[in-house]
Amino acid sequence: MNDSLTLVALEMGKTPVVVLLLYMAILLFLGVLGYLRSKATEEDYYLAGRGQGVLVTALTIMATFFSSAAMLGIPGLIYKDGTAFLFFVLNLPVSGAIIYILGSRIRRIGQARGYVTPGDMLADYYGGSAALRLLVALIGFLYVIPYIVMQIKAGGYLAQRLFPEVEGFVLLGQSYGAFEVGTIALSVLTMLYVLIGGMRSVAWTDVIQGVLLLSGMLIAGLATVMAMGGVSEFFTKVKELPPEALSVPGPSGVWSPWKLLTICIFASLASMIQPGQWMRYYAAKSSQTLKRSALIFALVLPGCFLFGVMLVGLGARALYPPLMVDGVLMPHEMIGATAGEFDQVVVAMLQEHVPLLLGAGFGTVAVSVILVSVMAASMSTADSNLHALSAVLTRDVYDRFIRPKADEGERAWFGRGVIIVATLLSLWLVGLSNDSSGFNPLALIASLMFVAIAFSCQLLPLAIDCLFVRKGTQAGAIWGMLSGISVVFLFTPLPTLFFGEGFGTSVGGVTKTLSGLFDTGFCGLVVNALVFVTVSRFTTPPPADRVEVFRRDLETE
Numbered sequence: 409m410n411d412s413l414t415l416v417a418l419e420m421g422k423t424p425v426v427v428l429l430l431y432m433a434i435l436l437f438l439g440v441l442g443y444l445r446s447k448a449t450e451e452d453y454y455l456a457g458r459g460q461g462v463l464v465t466a467l468t469i470m471a472t473f474f475s476s477a478a479m480l481g482i483p484g485l486i487y488k489d490g491t492a493f494l495f496f497v498l499n500l501p502v503s504g505a506i507i508y509i510l511g512s513r514i515r516r517i518g519q520a521r522g523y524v525t526p527g528d529m530l531a532d533y534y535g536g537s538a539a540l541r542l543l544v545a546l547i548g549f550l551y552v553i554p555y556i557v558m559q560i561k562a563g564g565y566l567a568q569r570l571f572p573e574v575e576g577f578v579l580l581g582q583s584y585g586a587f588e589v590g591t592i593a594l595s596v597l598t599m600l601y602v603l604i605g606g607m608r609s610v611a612w613t614d615v616i617q618g619v620l621l622l623s624g625m626l627i628a629g630l631a632t633v634m635a636m637g638g639v640s641e642f643f644t645k646v647k648e649l650p651p652e653a654l655s656v657p658g659p660s661g662v663w664s665p666w667k668l669l670t671i672c673i674f675a676s677l678a679s680m681i682q683p684g685q686w687m688r689y690y691a692a693k694s695s696q697t698l699k700r701s702a703l704i705f706a707l708v709l710p711g712c713f714l715f716g717v718m719l720v721g722l723g724a725r726a727l728y729p730p731l732m733v734d735g736v737l738m739p740h741e742m743i744g745a746t747a748g749e750f751d752q753v754v755v756a757m758l759q760e761h762v763p764l765l766l767g768a769g770f771g772t773v774a775v776s777v778i779l780v781s782v783m784a785a786s787m788s789t790a791d792s793n794l795h796a797l798s799a800v801l802t803r804d805v806y807d808r809f810i811r812p813k814a815d816e817g818e819r820a821w822f823g824r825g826v827i828i829v830a831t832l833l834s835l836w837l838v839g840l841s842n843d844s845s846g847f848n849p850l851a852l853i854a855s856l857m858f859v860a861i862a863f864s865c866q867l868l869p870l871a872i873d874c875l876f877v878r879k880g881t882q883a884g885a886i887w888g889m890l891s892g893i894s895v896v897f898l899f900t901p902l903p904t905l906f907f908g909e910g911f912g913t914s915v916g917g918v919t920k921t922l923s924g925l926f927d928t929g930f931c932g933l934v935v936n937a938l939v940f941v942t943v944s945r946f947t948t949p950p951p952a953d954r955v956e957v958f959r960r961d962l963e964t965e
Contacts, residue, residue: 427776431620431784435601438612442605450816453606453823454524454799455691460611465692466701467618468611469507470709471788472684474621475555479717479785480562484750486721488730488737490653492663493721495672497713502676504706510681511689512698513875513962518690520961525796526686526867527804533874533958534882535950538809543889545804547863548683550893552793552800554860556834559786559793563594564838566755566783591838594783598791599831602798603824607691610791617784622708624781625716627774628758632723635761642719645726653725660737662924670927675858678865678929683800684792717754724753755779797830798823858928859900865929866892869940875962878955884944892936899928 446452460468485493514529523529526548531541567590601609636642650659657663679685692698728740730750739745742760744752762775802823807814814822866889873880899919922931949955 423772424776424779427773427780428783431780432597434616435597435613435787438616439601439604439609442601442609442612446605446608450802450819450823451522451524452608453820454795454803455687456607456611458519458691459693460688460691460697461693462697462700462704464611464615465688465697466704466708468614468788468792469685469688469701470705471614471618471621471785472688472792473503473679473705474618474709474785475559475789478713479621479625479782480565480751480754483717483721483724483754484752486718487724487739487743487753488750489658489660489663490649490655490722490725492656492658492668494718495656495663495668497710497718498672499676499679500710500713501706502672503680504702504709506677506680507689507702507705508699510871510875511685511692511702512695514686514871515689515692515698516695516964517875517958517962520964523690524687525800525803526681526683526871527800530867530870530874530885531804533950533954534870534880534885535954537882537886540882540886540889541804541808543886543893544867545800547866547889547893548797548800548804550863551682551860552684552797553830553834553837555793556790556830557837558860559790560591560595560834560838562786563783564588564591566590566779566786567593588839591835594787594790595831595835598787598794599827602791602794602827607687607795610795611688611691613791614788617781617788620777620781620784621788622712624778624784625712627762627778628754629716629719631762631774632720632757635757636723636727642723642726646722649722649726649729659730664925666925667923667927670930671858674865674868674927674930674933675861677868678861681867681871682861682864683796684789687796687799688792720754720757724757754782794827794830798826801826859896862896862899862927862929862932863893865933866896866936868933869937873940874958878959879944879949880940881944881947881949883947884940884942887943888936888940891939892932895932895935896928899923899931 447457451457482493482496517523517529521529521532523532525544527541527544530544531537534540564587568586601613605612633639633642636645647654652659656665656668689698692701724743728742730740730743731738739750739752743756744750758775758778762778763772802819806822807819811818811822869888869892870880870885873885899922
């Protein structure tokens with residue numbers, strides 16, 4: 409952290425501690441309240457009795473959607489690449505439309521047939537295939553773990569910014585600083601209220617976290633505009649940005665029109681059919697509840713994005729433009745010290761300008777609340793993903809293949825065990841990367857988001873086929889998903905790790921070219937869909953009577 413921001417953080421005194429403790433106490437209270445209101449059934453723990461209303465449904469979907477990547481990674485991309493990433497806002501109304509069209513139908517069939525996980529619906533439609541159910545569970549795992557790791561990293565990073573005066577200590581030979589303490593505190597608190605109250609506690613805490621993150625975005629945007637002298641002065645300074653910062657593909661040259669288009673469409677689709685969101689559709693009180701929530705989502709989030717994080721990113725670029733150093737684009741020293749620290753822009757702008765704008769007293773409180781809202785974005789996504797992973801591994805793996813005769817009590821304890829193990833695994837992965845040379849807590853935040861979404865995108869052909877087309881086959885679904893997952897893996901560092909530098913280099917050239925043109929999930933989806941359609945053309949479809957019953961259940965509210 410640079411010296412000026414360290415000084416600002418130190419001047420905040422104990423205010424961040426008070427705000428953070430109050431926030432944590434509210435979350436634990438809601439966790440206990442959710443437990444007291446819950447019933448001792450698996451359906452209640454995972455779906456809150458399928459009775460969530462419009463306000464809770466809308467805010468829990470929004471809070472799950474807007475993670476630390478949205479509050480930190482995306483403003484960093486805007487600061488780095490200027491208005492090119494403005495088109496990302498199209499992602500939000502598209503996502504709202506998906507809730508309205510797909511979500512309401514998923515909820516309807518889930519209510520009619522008692523589904524809890526995505527695997528319940530997809531495996532049931534295609535004949536109860538064990539391989540298909542396990543593949544859907546694998547996609548859930550591949551989506552959830554990167555997202556949890558991403559949120560934990562963000563929590564540790566924010567702890568560094570909020571409490572720069574914290575001195576490290578050594579316990580049992582392990583060194584702990586503000587980053588490590590922050591990751592552990594966020595993980596343990598999130599794990600506790602998910603364990604205690606299940607979906608009901610997760611949704612209620614998401615309401616608080618959703619309000620915090622939405623208001624935090626708007627306050628951050630307002631503070632940036634005021635720091636630049638008002639609306640007219642803001643736009644005057646933005647117009648003076650270099651031409652490459654005001655056009656596509658941006659200064660880094662990575663945001664081609666086709667890539668932006670495929671991200672806006674297919675990343676939206678993937679984000680709204682990942683396990684945590686899918687289960688929220690099941691939990692809604694009615695299809696009308698989801699449709700109203702979709703409208704709120706499509707109106708509120710774009711406004712918060714455009715008048716919140718977008719203004720922060722552009723304002724920071726005008727005030728503290730990035731610099732080219734030895735051929736590498738670097739953030740201004742007021743934002744960060746290394747090429748991977750563009751993600752610090754929101755926190756840097758808040759700590760630098762809000763206390764000056766609002767005064768030392770109220771400004772310090774405002775900064776603390778907004779930084780806690782960034783942490784809320786992390787926790788609201790982490791809790792949903794932990795909860796969803798518990799349901800997926802319990803229902804789709806343990807209950808089906810390991811202990812099919814287990815009673816509800818045993819399954820509940822296994823599900824809670826999954827939450828604990830997944831939290832510890834994610835903490836270990838964060839610690840492992842933290843020990844690596846040159847580690848930056850948020851250097852991979854945007855790439856982690858896009859890789860996780862790319863895996864989730866491979867559920868899309870099956871969901872569309874089940875809900876609308878009903879022409880695919882079990883074999884087509886299995887081979888399509890296998891193909892899509894394999895393609896996405898090629899875009900990660902894993903080919904080099906498993907097959908050596910030679911293979912990784914040859915594959916890397918192709919994937920680098922494709923990733924410069926298109927969204928990673930889209931690339932996997934194209935292969936997935938082609939294999940799905942081709943194999944389905946030559947294999948046996950589900951029985952006509954089962955397809956007809958499924959269709960009728962879809963039309964029943």
